[in-house]
Amino acid sequence: MKHFFTLTFLWLSFTQTAFTQVGIGTTTPDDSAILEINSSNSGLLLPRLSNAERNAITNPAHGLIIYNTDAGKLQYNSNTKVSPVWLNISTSGRSLKYSNTDTTTNINQDNAINLPIFGTQNWNDNTTLYSVNTASNSVTINEAGRYRITVNASLINPNGIRLAPEMYISVNGVQASAYASTGYTRNAGLHHKSSLHIREVLELPQNAVVSISIIKAGNSGSVTLRSANTSTFHIEKIGETQTY
Numbered sequence: 001m002k003h004f005f006t007l008t009f010l011w012l013s014f015t016q017t018a019f020t021q022v023g024i025g026t027t028t029p030d031d032s033a034i035l036e037i038n039s040s041n042s043g044l045l046l047p048r049l050s051n052a053e054r055n056a057i058t059n060p061a062h063g064l065i066i067y068n069t070d071a072g073k074l075q076y077n078s079n080t081k082v083s084p085v086w087l088n089i090s091t092s093g094r095s096l097k098y099s100n101t102d103t104t105t106n107i108n109q110d111n112a113i114n115l116p117i118f119g120t121q122n123w124n125d126n127t128t129l130y131s132v133n134t135a136s137n138s139v140t141i142n143e144a145g146r147y148r149i150t151v152n153a154s155l156i157n158p159n160g161i162r163l164a165p166e167m168y169i170s171v172n173g174v175q176a177s178a179y180a181s182t183g184y185t186r187n188a189g190l191h192h193k194s195s196l197h198i199r200e201v202l203e204l205p206q207n208a209v210v211s212i213s214i215i216k217a218g219n220s221g222s223v224t225l226r227s228a229n230t231s232t233f234h235i236e237k238i239g240e241t242q243t244y
Contacts, residue, residue, distance in 0.1 A: 095236035108223035146239035
């Protein structure tokens with residue numbers, strides 16, 4: 001009976017240790033790690049899934065990691081089990097740039113409209129992160145964080161009337177930046193061209209819809225974007241949302 005209790009105690013002690021930490025290739029896993037893998041000639045191979053296979057996972061846990069064979073990227077679920085959002089683990093290539101093709105829309109209106117700047121895609125490093133709606137001239141941000149937004153709008157006023165539209169960044173339909181404005185322009189002595197510029201860092205929630213609002217700030221009259229590809233929108237993720 002004494003030997004039985006001794007063996008039982010040793011087995012329980014071993015079980016407790018075994019389930020506390022696991023070392024593969026090492027007998028002394030780091031105290032801060034539940035699992036430590038050590039090798040000088042091999043790597044770690046994670047489950048490799050296509051988009052379809054990944055999307056078929058039932059209730060994927062927040063933080064679940066897979067290798068996406070279609071994207072050629074390590075990805076993790078950054079959202080909930082019910083509404084998974086798969087993002088690339090790599091932080092390289094986290095920006096989007098568009099330029100305009102519209103040169104006919106009057107952007108000097110009584111009520112603010114979205115600047116028609118989403119015409120030509122210059123690049124989109126991460127289509128999972130940025131979802132562009134060219135019809136509404138907006139972009140949905142699918143991951144919370146800090147973003148740098150840069151907007152350059154080249155304007156032309158073909159009228160002899162003094163006109164001065166101004167613009168700002170909107171998030172979910174609400175103004176989220178300072179105004180960008182300049183002196184008036186009019187078609188007199190070739191003083192009919194101007195530009196508006198915004199450079200802002202915003203902390204955006206997940207699924208934020210970002211657009212550039214532009215509105216009349218002076219007289220009524222038609223103002224348009226100057227020419228194709230002379231107005232640009234650029235957004236880049238520069239940091240994660242901080243929680244305390």
